Amino acid sequence: MGAGTEPDNSSRSDEEWERFLRESVAGASDAPKEPSARAREEAGRLRAEPGRGVEGWRGYTPARPERRRGWYVVGLLASLVLLVVALAPGRIVGLFAGDDPDSPTPAAETARPTQAPPVEAAQRPTMDEPFRGSPAASWAGGAAGITVPKAGAVGWMSAAEVERALARSRDFVVASGLDRGVLRGERPEKAIALINPHQKDVQSLLNTAFRNPSEKNDPLLLFSRFQPSRTRLVGDVVKTRGRLTYREGERGALQVTADVTFVYPVTRADAGGDDEVVRTIVRRELVLSWDDPDKVITEPGTFSIVSYKYDTTNGGCGASTGYFTPPFGTDRRADEDGTEVDPYDRSVPVGRGGSTGDECGRATRS
Numbered sequence: 001m002g003a004g005t006e007p008d009n010s011s012r013s014d015e016e017w018e019r020f021l022r023e024s025v026a027g028a029s030d031a032p033k034e035p036s037a038r039a040r041e042e043a044g045r046l047r048a049e050p051g052r053g054v055e056g057w058r059g060y061t062p063a064r065p066e067r068r069r070g071w072y073v074v075g076l077l078a079s080l081v082l083l084v085v086a087l088a089p090g091r092i093v094g095l096f097a098g099d100d101p102d103s104p105t106p107a108a109e110t111a112r113p114t115q116a117p118p119v120e121a122a123q124r125p126t127m128d129e130p131f132r133g134s135p136a137a138s139w140a141g142g143a144a145g146i147t148v149p150k151a152g153a154v155g156w157m158s159a160a161e162v163e164r165a166l167a168r169s170r171d172f173v174v175a176s177g178l179d180r181g182v183l184r185g186e187r188p189e190k191a192i193a194l195i196n197p198h199q200k201d202v203q204s205l206l207n208t209a210f211r212n213p214s215e216k217n218d219p220l221l222l223f224s225r226f227q228p229s230r231t232r233l234v235g236d237v238v239k240t241r242g243r244l245t246y247r248e249g250e251r252g253a254l255q256v257t258a259d260v261t262f263v264y265p266v267t268r269a270d271a272g273g274d275d276e277v278v279r280t281i282v283r284r285e286l287v288l289s290w291d292d293p294d295k296v297i298t299e300p301g302t303f304s305i306v307s308y309k310y311d312t313t314n315g316g317c318g319a320s321t322g323y324f325t326p327p328f329g330t331d332r333r334a335d336e337d338g339t340e341v342d343p344y345d346r347s348v349p350v351g352r353g354g355s356t357g358d359e360c361g362r363a364t365r366s
Contacts, residue, residue, distance in 0.1 A: 105140050108147040109243045109346070112259075116345035119365065125277040127234055130265030134279060134366070135344045136239035139263070143174050145240030146260055155252035156292040162254055165290045166244055168194060168301065169256045176223045177262050177284065178238055184228045185323065191223065196291075196302045213322035220315075220324065221308055224262060224282055227323040234265040234277055241346065242283075254290040255306065259283075261346060266326050278326040279366045281343040284310040285350040309351045313343040313363035340364055 123133030131137040139145055148170055151163035175182065175191035182188045187210060195202060208217040219225060226233070242260030249255030261283040267276060287306040291298050298304065316325030341361040 105138055109241055110147055110149070111243075113347045115347050116342050125265060125279060127267070127275045127277060130234045130277050130279070131239055131263065134263065136241075136263040136279075139239040139241045141237040141239055142178055143170065143240070145242065146170055146173060146258075147243040149244060149246065154246065154254050155248045156294075157254050157290065162246065165254055165303070166246065166256065169244055169258060169288055169303070172288070172303075173244075173258050173260055173284075173286070177260065177282070178224075178240070180233075182223055183226055183233060183238075183264070185225050188223050194302055196298045196304045198297045198299070199304045202305050209322065213320045215320050218320045219322050220312075220320070221310065222286075222305075224264065225323050226264075226266060226280075227321070227325070228269060230269055231266045231324070231326055232269045232271075234267050239263040249289050249306075251295045252292050253296070256288045256290065256303075258286045258288070259346075259350065261344070264324075268328055276328055278314050278328060280312065280314045280324050280326050281363075281366065282310055282312045282315065282324075283343070283346070283350055284308070311341070311343070311350055311361070313341065313361060314366055317360040 117135040120133050120135065120137075125132045125134070129137075131139075148166050151159050151166055153159045154162055157165065172191050172194045175194070176188055179188065179190065182191070192206060195206075197203065205217050205221070208214075209219040209221075213219060240260055240262055242258065244256055244258050246254060246256045261281065264280045264282070265277055266280055267278070268274060286308050288303040289306050290303050293300070296304070312324065314326050316323075316327065339361050340363075342364045343366065
């Protein structure tokens with residue numbers, strides 16, 4: 001038996017023969033142009049087998065795409081969408097309005113925005129969804145919403161020292177505006193420990209503010225506090241959005257600016273069956289100076305406060321009590337003489353809206 005030949009009595013399997021037929025139709029380079037007598041005989045045998053049908057040896061037809069299948073899929077998807085809309089219309093509306101609690105978190109804020117966030121569909125907050133109907137629904141919670149920039153050497157500090165100072169600056173923002181004990185009215189010991197003890201004006205404010213709060217010595221200038229006998233937070237999350245920036249200050253100091261908006265969902269402490277939810281919105285701007293100890297009297301790991309200011313809506317009006325006093329029930333009315341302010345508009349400087357002293361801003365949304 002020579003190479004490339006087969007015995008006269010050899011036979012191919014059905015699978016091999018079907019492959020031969022397919023390759024012949026596809027135009028394989030090594031396929032014969034016309035079958036041998038044996039091939040015709042085998043084709044006749046296959047046609048005679050039950051279930052083989054009446055296709056000839058050239059009768060193999062390549063599979064064609066089923067064009068109607070795509071329309072079936074589209075129809076099925078459309079039916080599912082209609083079913084979801086019928087079962088949960090409110091959730092679908094909220095999703096397209098941008099106030100769904102599961103909507104994507106916006107990109108971190110690295111510079112002042114150029115405009116306010118879009119207005120959402122009017123929806124009241126609930127105990128289960130306290131940020132419903134608010135831009136804060138898609139904001140990050142807690143410290144995650146505060147952007148810290150990449151550190152570089154500034155003044156007397158190396159890049160590594162600037163990085164540590166930025167981290168401690170954010171620690172102060174967290175301790176003063178997010179610490180659960182401080183929010184319940186406790187003294188903000190962790191935050192105070194980061195302030196230069198030799199800064200006399202600030203130390204005087206701190207010594208007086210918690211004993212005898214006033215417009216001049218008000219703990220709310222630096223810290224967020226609610227009176228636990230009157231107000232309680234809803235849920236475990238406070239939404240935030242803001243950033244830290246830095247530059248070289250006086251005498252080569254590292255000057256850090258924190259501009260952060262806090263959204264606090266609250267209800268009555270004795271609400272009982274009343275589930276009214278109010279959002280107190282506070283935007284703070286703090287300027288901190290990490291001074292060169294060779295030029296300014298300071299303590300390691302502490303900063304001096306250069307300036308502080310804040311805007312708030314739904315935080316109460318009138319004489320200072322040392323606590324935010326959100327309005328509930330019939331107290332929730334707009335002050336006709338107040339200046340309109342969008343508490344979510346971070347494109348404007350701090351101090352151009354909200355409540356200050358005995359005056360109240362009129363919030364366009366909460």
